[in-house]
Amino acid sequence: MGALQSAPAQPEYRDLADKTGFSYEQIGVLHKRFKQLSHNEPTLRRDHFSAIPDLACNPIRAQIIEAFFDRRNYRQNNEGKVEEISFEEFLVVMSHFRPPSMNMTDEQRESIRKEKLRFLFNMHDTDNDGTITLQEYRHVVEELLSRSGALGKETAKSIADAAMLEVASISMGHMEPDEFYEGITFEHFLKLLKGFEIESKMNIRFLNMDTTTLCK
């Protein structure tokens, strides 16, 4: 991926490439897209995202858009939300979806896995308290099913409850009578998705070729 190409590497791309692992071409493509979305402004706001037509029918667009404005996803140990993002932040968030390189050690794989899961976790943990509460989880499931109207809401509730219960049983094992399960912590989240090959799933192919013109 990060192979240096003879492309007209703008100096600012170099930092970004080091930081995110994208190639210059990919950064170029994404930059173009960024400008397209922001109408050539230096920053993107939420309404720019909302204006993407393809996103309109995505049931969980709100969460995904939110993820772009979440400081936790900028790899800087910050918290909180921002109102607008620059290209660098855009790119950093995008880099969570970069496919891992082919030859990885187990540790690398594990850290990539953790990183991706952390992104996912942050997406669900909307109030940023380190746990995904039942309320938050329900919200996720509800949104997932939101395409199906009112019916989905009740369904979502029971699914979320069941899922939560499952989490409780997986992560807590036996609980004392006075114990309550408060929410999914990140450790539990890791445990929960142990069998889930996120490192091979949470990937997108970033093209070196410019296709943005095809998008509205």
Place this chain on the structure above:
Amino acid sequence: MLLMLLLLLTAGTGTGAGTGAGTGTGAPPLRGPALRSSPPVPASPSASPPLLLLPKPRAEYGAPGVASARSAAEEPAGGGGEEAGEQHHHHGGGFRVVQWEWSYVQTPYIIAIWLLVASVAKILFHFSQRFTTVVPESCMLILLGLVLGGIVLIANKKQLYQLEPALFFLFLLPTIVGDAGYFMPARLFFDNLGAILMYAVVGTLWNAFCTGFSLYAAKLVGVIDERVHADLLDFLLFGALVSAVDPVAVLAVFEEVHVNDTLFIIVFGESLVNDAVTVVLYKVYISFVEVGAENVQTVDYFKGVASFLIVSIGGTLVGLVFAVLLGFITRFTKKVRIIEPLFVFLLVYLAYLTAELFSLSAILSMTFCGIGANKYVEANISQKSRTTVKYTMKTLASIAETIIFIFLGISAVDKTKWAWDTGLVSCTLIFIFIFRAMGVIGQTWVLNRFRLVPLDKIDQVVMSYGGLRGAVAFALVVLLDGEQVRAKDYFVATTIVVVFFTVMFQGLTIKPLVKWLKVPRSTSRKPTINEEIHERAFDHILTAVEDIAGLQGYHHWRDKWEQFDKNYLSKLLLRKSVYRKSELWEAYQKINIRDAISVIDQGGNVLTSARLSLPSMTSRASFPEVTNVTNYLRENGSGVCLDLQVIDNVPGAKVEEDMETHHVLAENLYKPRRRYQSAYSRHFMPLGEKERQDREVFQRNMKSRMETFKSTRHKRHKKERSLKKRRGSDSKEDGNEKPRRNVSWQDKDPVVVPVESEEEKGEHSDPEKEKEEDEGITFVARKAETPKIRPKSVPAALEGCHSPPAAPYSPTSEDSHLPWKGGVGSPPPCVSVEATKIIPVDLQQAWNQSISSLESISSPPAPAEPVHPRVSALSRLGGPRPASYTPPGSLAGSTSSVGAQVAQGSFCFPEKKEEEEEEEEEEEEGALQEMRPLMSSLRPPGAMPPPPQPPPGSAPGSGKRRNPCVYLRSFVTAPPPPPPPPPPPPPGDSRSRGPTQL
């Protein structure tokens, strides 16, 4: 032995008929019932490829009509062989009481016998577990075929049976491909479509050309003998037919190997799709050979390419058209559920035949018909139809596969059909292996530049090694025209060797290889609810990110397709009722049931998992397809369940009889059991006389009250029992005896064990939920139980083994003083497993509520312990759960909202409401009423020791006995209403389900 017998029978009759047959006019043979399921019968022997292996002479006896068939049989001398002749002599010319009608039944008879032989052979193979894990079934079948063929040959001097291409292509292959296509994991297939197409098209072409040219080179060099008269075109033709990976062989071997899904779908997908390539190459070469190499013009090559495109794309289109048709038809079968499966079979088969009709790729057509229609058909047809389709398809495919491999073996024996040339055989073997490996490596290298998840070296090794050739190649080579391809006999021999080598040697060694290379295996584990949720979330997330990034990648288009599907296709092809919720249907249905199971799991498991360190997950993990719950339970029921009726779908005389028996037994066994109860005191402190009386009084007072409980309680028990049963059977099925031990410590005891342990487990898992205070009720249930349990277990034995059960189990003090433990030996109500599935968790809540209400009155011996958090959470969640608690039958897709009703009802006042609202319960209730008088007569009032006298009115056990069948009836005949419109959560419910409560 049996096999031999059968064999001799067939061989004998074969020879008999064969020798007797002299001169025939070649009258068309009798047409057997043209069932798709049995290898059908030749239309006429004179038609170019005689379909079945039928000895030709015998065909002459067949006559078009019944009458002529009989008359043919009557010709004594010319006709039915020795046996027939004997009979004729005995009876002379007059009226014959018994007639030998061999020629009349011959065709279907032989077919049936063959099937029987094949099936029995399968049974025999599977007698030895260790053997079958090492040796793939396909190898065994081929070996069996060799043996059978040898015997027939020796007995007959002539090979009567062999794999005929027409039989293979028209009947055997479609059953296997149909099964594979219909049950193909569509998502996986399309996720890897690029790789599959690459391997199938490029790989096959590469293999075909390289093998062909290399063989020609070998011939020129002189490695291949002079006698093999073949030129370049012949070798190319041979290369084409021998290069294609065979779906049947791949499926047979890989299904046993359990490599990971991606690897499997790539190899298997390749084997399906490369059919188009093979067929086209084959046809092109055949036509080239016919016109002669020198007459082939350049334009013909382009025609060949065009032909390939048309054959493959056309075949796919035909398949898709039939898929749409099938989806559309099944949309309207609501009133005629019984023929739903038929439509599936017919249209899928028609897709195959239609493609064949236009000489398009039939395999592609059928595959895509199956893939395309699956989603809509499964949603449209009823659960029972779904099961029927599944089982029938699997059965047919299995039969076809068996026959194919056996006949491969048999055909190999016939020496007149082939000619051996060591050079050709060894060259072919080496070339196909080398080129396969080279092709795979080269293509993977290219593919990995584009794949997000690269295929690593191990995958490549398995893919190269998994390139099995099979019956398709054999059938194609047999179809060659010996006039035009003079080396046909050599090719046949080589193909047979190649097939045998790949299937037997590679098939045999691929498993150790996979193990040795540590190829990631597929996990049969079902994803958890959370994984399911995230899986779905992922699709959307990835799509969204692609959209944001302005990339039109795979996810983008998949999402587009899904929307198209939702907006147009589903509207067209799905029933309205289904369509409304088609969005969540798939996922929700799955989650629902799994959820239900997990709830049961946890409910019943709280104790066991914690105490026996049997993680609740394991039981669920090993639980097979969720939608199979019904069958699964039913199967297991036969082994473990006390209640025979559970298995009895059709209530009838048998049920009545059983009930009678139960009653008698109940009466007779009543005393021993009581004795036991008072004697058994490991965990149960016998109450004083006074207490007992008090209890009785209390009990009587509460009679009416309890009536309502009992149904609740039964259900809970049912649930638990079903859980246990499942778990037990799981471990049994896994061949894994250990976990089972943990759960049911009584396994060792031959007599009582299954029954008792079931019950006890049920009992054991109760405690946390119903604390001591529920004694009264418990006893009611238990008492009533007697009839049920007893019948199976010898009373004496019962006494002996009642105590052991508790011992290993009682690690915690908590358990051990629970009074209800006294009832350990006395099983809780024995109920149909089926019923349990209907019971929503809310019953637990109901139960808890009722207990607490009772509690206040009875002032139980011990204060109620805090309810286990999970349990309480469960019960709190009870409201919403029921929805998720879909009775399997309800999957059928009907839309009524019983679940929802229950959910709501359960919150107000559980017992009553439930009875009112849940129809099953009503039925149960009804049954109870019926049985009540009986039960009361059985029990001398006041005679009961610790267990308070069961109020006559509340003889649940007897009612129970009835229940299963009652319930079953409803379950089986009229699929229960259904599912899950998501239950509106009970109003008061939200408070308890707050995050902190979980």
